[in-house]
Amino acid sequence: MTKLSVNINKLATLRNARGGNVPNLVKAVKDIESFGAEGITVHPRPDQRHIRYQDIHDLKDVVGTEFNIEGNPIPKFIDLVLSAKPAQVTLVPDAEEAITSNAGWDTIKHKDFLKDVIATFKEHGIRTSIFVDPEVSMVEGAAKVGTDRIELYTESYAIGYPKNPEKALQPFIKAAVVAKELALGLNAGHDLNLDNIAYFKKHVPHLLEVSIGHALICESIYLGLDNVINMYKNRLRE
Ligand SMILES: CC(=O)[C@@H](O)[C@H](O)COP(=O)(O)O
Ligand SMILES: NCC(=O)COP(=O)(O)O
Secondary structure, eight states: OOEEEEEOHHHHHHHHHHTSOOSOHHHHHHHHHHTTOSEEEEOOOTTOSSSOHHHHHHHTTTOOSEEEEEEOOOHHHHHHHHHHOOSEEEEOOOOTTOSSOOOOOOTTTTHHHHHHHHHHHHHTTOEEEEEEOSOHHHHHHHHHTTOSEEEEEOHHHHHHTTTOHHHHHHHHHHHHHHHHHTTOEEEEESSOOTTTHHHHHHHSTTEEEEEEOHHHHHHHHHHOHHHHHHHHHHHHHO
8 A cells, every 4th residue: 555645845835925823734734634644744944944843843743644754864854853753754865955855865975874874763763765766776775775765756757757657657667676676665756746646656566655745735726635635545546
């Protein structure tokens, strides 16, 4: 079964836009989980443009499903995650000024750093995942740093899907097969949406979790949050 983890970054963007506390993230998380989400994902960036560090403290005892905290493992991020003790931490090599996540880890170049960071989180009982491009060499490098899971960065699939779904998906199928052979759990995310998720789920084996945020929140403006969450879940069950 592939779990749906809802990324609430863009609810925080909306909240911050007016300087108040609407939408209230605590209420939103409770509602999103009641609608059927199987996880909550947040990505506190260094500039706290949407999810703030305080949000993590406010949400850590509210999330009743799986809490997944994503981010670049700078020291203050590591301290934040260790204090929150989420179900999962996903390491993302974001440049601070990046408008969004735009690359997976070079798990060969950063092997020693990733080994140390992952060991720290695992010592504290936190499941680890690292954000990687769908490249076999990067998946093999991920296995060598001791991570529990990888998250395949799906932007290239989202871009290629409308033109040639089969071609866009090939690297992800290969990466998924290798991940299984190396006993790595498989997550995926970035730019997945209601149009492209079913084909991805149908053809990529061993997929444990997808984390979806930007498209899901935008689709919910038209179709409603409860309805959209269940539309994703139905597509993940096909
Ligand atoms: C790692 C990834 O692709 C997303 O989880 C990321 O959280 C999106 O970040 P923004 O919501 O800031 O675009
Ligand atoms: N890890 C991907 C994620 O959490 C959400 O990415 P997106 O759907 O906002 O592109």
